[in-house]
Amino acid sequence: MVAQCDFKLVFALDDAYIHLAVADQILSGGYGVNPGEYSSPSSSIIWPYVLALTQALHLGAFGPLLINAAAACATVFALLRALEANGLFDDVNDRPFSYLIALLLIFNVSAVALPMTGMEHSAHVWASVVTFLGLAGAARGSKPTPLHFFALVLLPLIRFEGAAFASAAIAGFALLGHRRFAAGAALVIIIGLSLYVALMTSRGLPLLPSSVLLKGYLANLDDSTSNLPAVVKNLLRSITSSYGLRLILLGLAVAGCASWLRTDRKAVIVCLTVLAAIGAHLMFGQYGWFNRYEVYIMALAAAALLWSAAHARPHLPALRWSLTKIALVLGLGIAAMPYVTTAMVTPIAASDIYEQQYQLARFAKSFYRHPVGVNDLGMVAYRNPDYTLDLWGLGSEPVRKARTAGRYGPAEMEALANDHGVGLVMIYDVWFPKGVPSSWTKVAVLRTRTVTLSQRDVAFYRTPLADAAELNSALEAFKATIPPRDRLDIVAP
Template sequence: MTSVSYSTNRILFQRAAVAMTVIGLIIMVAVILSKNDGMLVYSLDDPYIHLSLAENLLRGHYGINLGETASPSSSILYPFVLALGLGAQLGTYAPLIINIVAMCAAIWLLAGRLFDATASETDHTQSPLRFLTLLTLMFTFSAVALPLTGMEHSLHVLASVMVIVGLADMASQKQAPNWMLIAGIILCPLLRFEGLALSGAALLMIALYGYWTRAILTGGVIVAFIAVYIAAMTSLGLPPLPSSVMVKSSASAAAADSNMTSMVQSIIDNLARAFTHRQAMFVAGFSAVLLLGAVLQSTRAMWPVAIAAALAGAAHIVAGRWGWFGRYEVYVLAFQITAILIVFRPMLTAPNVIRIAPVILIAIGILTAKPYISVTKNTPAAAHWVYGQQFQMHRFATEYFPKAVAVNDLGWVSYDNDTYVLDLWGLGSEQVRKLRAEVGHQPEWITELTREHGVVYAMVYDQWYFGNLPPEWCRIGTLSTPATDLEFIGDVSIYLVDESHGSDLRDALNQFAPTVPQNVTVTVHDCVS
């Protein structure tokens, strides 16, 4: 009877956790809708790159512009998942719905392990302190803010937690790897390339537990998927890794180019940057704590969980990225927090500790969740910024002046837009990525490419070019958004590239200017070079 009661309370706690997540997301979505004229806008412009690729996948094309292949997505699988959402007529709500489902599933798993770590067979009431602990740890998962980035990170968090929980089930129940563990291992690298570290560590643990056949077969599935992806990209004339990974990760770019010297230097530089980031300190500390916790146990039952979580954390420190709205490292902290709840359960549920266990976990949660609390608070403002800047650029490019355009912030401008968009940053153009990697931004090749693609005008951030824009370009307009504490770029400069369209572009800007939101201004210039 006691066992049934414990199980019932555990499920009730998990349901409450999911309800808290959904309520938080509903409130956040309502705030965003109210600030953006009833329109759902994500807190980053990046998801619209994925949506742009997804809409072309439905047309049988891999790229941003029809007729030009490109690999702008940071994920192998996510654009295909979004394509299913677009095919189901979900539109821009597709990323939100997918990410809400993923985050709720991840929180369900977290809540179950939190209940186990703070309850005993004789004391498993639904205490307010346990709910406060849950709320704190939910911020470590960035449970409300992360789905509203519209990116694949919520799915990656879920897959990572599935791996840790699956390893725990395998080790504690002394049973073969279950479907959740196998699915999580396969999904991690298909959602984010850094997921290879956790999947590799988990496969090693499965093999060491004697399930060599399953480890080899599961690893073979991952290799097959990645091999098919690389073969497909190569056949399209694209690099083996996505352009976004190559542009944002010098180590990945060096590895793809087989430049060992550059790769080693990039790893050294990445390590140096990591240890100036507060979240890297927590990841390193949690890795050490997990290994210590496994050693201190009287049995080796949770060694697979501790070792896999520690190894994957160390790998992210070596080659991973940090920050940018708290999305790059959140999956590491999510699976490490879950691993701590599992590995330290015997200690947390000890008779002399059980009462203070939630307090210990709340302290850990507050320390690690601080950046994500700030991100959650700033999410409506970030979404409003995207609405005021990138969405207005999209409106101008599709409704007022649908001509070939050059940009350096690919996303909304390219989504739901069949007119050619030249990405001067290189995510949506392999030509540009190579040129930037070789010589940086230079007026000569920018002029050549804009002429080749018939670009009429450009909407760019001057700060990104250090004076290297073509001198013949005429700055004919400025899109200004109010100053903010968020790490977003301010004004967008609108340049006339093709002089024959000067009068038409100026007229379009004059028509567009009165239609922008109240806190956004469009200034039209005679010509500023």
């Protein structure tokens, strides 16, 4: 994978570099992607601040990679250790079964592909699994540890959708007799969220990040073409999608285990907390996007299923336990399929980012060296000393406000470019069905053979603020340095 990127570390998603850009601004006293301009493109409350620490240590892209790899390994280790302690692998004849489960869990938590996204999802999976293990331990008489407390508090701070399982887990811990633990976690979470709300309000930013407001399914589903609420539409989407059906399958299995263990009140409480989180994701959650949005709930459901099976095992005759093992392997195998595919595609995805987004960033920072406009924020903004205008709105609040108000088009694009001295715009044409300002001139097209990115061609537009000769010279110099799979067509002098 590194060889395909000329031996550079490149993530499989360009979004990772948005967080790194925000982290740099945090270290400079700001928040967003451009100095002196507030925006909220990060999909996590705490992740940019974590990366600010790694940026302060000059780790660059290795910072999120190291954290994610450690989180993925810790998740698999914690799960296997807990399952072994609960007797799932007690029988020496179950050795092949234990190996199969270990292999499947690696993919069920996406321990191979997820760290290479450079995003906060590996930490979210870890927090979800460790919180569940704290609940499972409490159901068997163990006292929750500070690690369980940290994981529980981290859930809504690392990902907004973590609030659902955090709420269910707090209720679960309280019902299991650990009311002070639950109350303490609830208090810390409320304080953390309150501080975030106060910070966003003081900066004139919305309470939810722009990535949620512009890319979230609920926001996009809430239109005037249907009388159904967005939540209902999302639930219907869950029921009809392959990802949602896999989650429903695991949820039904966990519900079946809860029914089998119904005489064990504490075990039922643990299962119900997981089922509550599954229900919340079916109604409000997202899927896909490199299979990173739903992986936490899939991992949580898999952990609950295996834990329940371990506790049902002593009550099952040999034949029924053999059939249960087959069902577990098949169920986890079906759930793991998307993450096996994603692991295989990850090297290609990183190569695609290198051949498109990395090249755009290289042109902007090393050849053009002036303010630019883009529609796919990430690498171009990261460590760019010049202004980056996000024409899609994640990193530029005026664009986000205009888009959400339904009044965004060529006139607004032109005004914003003029306001920020943008002489070059690099965008996907199809993302702007209303077209671009008539004063912009298409001067080049970068053509790539991408497999995973949404578009192969990136159009370069010169605005009236650019020096035509200087831009053309930069394009010619850049053309001679692009990877052999790419092609830069200069279409206007």
